[in-house]
Amino acid sequence: MAESASLARGPAHWDPQQYQRFSRERSRPFFELLARVPDGEVRAVADLGCGPGNLTYTLLTRWPEAHIWGVDHSPEMLAQAAALPVHPHLRFVQADLAQWRPDVLLDRIIANAALHWVPHHATLLPRLVSFLAPRGVLAVQMPYNCDAPSHRLLAEVVAQEPWRSALGGWTERYFVEAPLWYADTLHALGCTVDLWETTYYHVLMGPDAVLEWMKGTALRPVLSRLDHDRQAQFLEVYREKLRAAYPEGPYGACFPFRRVFFVAQLR
Ligand SMILES: C[S@@+](CC[C@H](N)C(=O)[O-])C[C@H]1O[C@@H](n2cnc3c(N)ncnc32)[C@H](O)[C@@H]1O
DSSP states (O other): OOOOOGGGGOOOOOOHHHHGGGHHHHHHHHHHHHTTSOOSSOOEEEEETOTTSHHHHHHHHHSTTSEEEEEESOHHHHHHHHTSOOOTTEEEEEOOTTTOOOSSOEEEEEEESOGGGSOOHHHHHHHHHHTEEEEEEEEEEEEOOTTSHHHHHHHHHHTSTTHHHHTTTOOOOOOOOOHHHHHHHHHHTTEEEEEEEEEEEEEEOSTTHHHHHHHHTTTHHHHHHSOHHHHHHHHHHHHHHHHHHSOEETTEEEEEEEEEEEEEEEO
16 A cells, blocks of 8 residues: 655644543453453563553553553653553553564564554564564554545545645545455464454444544544634534434444454464
8 A cells, every 4th residue: 555644744632531432432442352362471561552551551450470561652642641550560651653662572562543553564564573572472453444434524524625725635544454464464474363353333322423433533633733713614514424424323323343453473
């Protein structure tokens, strides 16, 4: 896939409160990923793109002997993580995943809903695998839903004026390759690979729930780049499109969400 330099103007500003409004739905893939990660002698673990750190914290229970690092580049997310109870085995580090490297070899690398924001997977994956200790595991979950109405409609509005100019030509870009590409690449890097997809049919409650969901993730780069008035106009137009695409039924709005998972272990 061709990769744009559109994120070169800096990372999106995250809003941990907005992100965690749907924490039950967003954490489920993390636990379903972790359920497929093997145990063994686990001393060093990194959670890449750890966000607000609440899920990183659960790794202390899974691997009580291990030292755990949460890595993220967002000051807003890391401020939230810093408010978690201090634990001698847990550290949060501010870094860009494209450059970060650990001080020790890692037994487990977890990346839940994060690597789709990081470009150049053809170089990223060999780097991450090179950080693994013998029999180490890289476990990743990423959204695989760029063709969903939520994203197609976002692209439509982004391409319209006045937002096209206000966004300086920014377009939404997720750096996810086809699932088989991950299988081939990770096998070639010396791993066994357990790879699967899941489509969740989330039932979201409350007014304009799909818009509220998108405000926590995919809309962050857009909102970070618009002033207050432009944001409000943008949201009004996008909201109408989402209402038509995801009508609210008597039990809430059904929001299908496809995700790809893999657990790769060094042979
Ligand atoms: C959708 S959140 C996922 C947070 C957490 N893993 C979870 O499952 O709740 C994505 C996180 O990835 C981080 N992220 C995105 N690109 C990154 C990069 N290049 N370097 C470091 N962190 C990054 C963001 O700051 C954000 O906190």
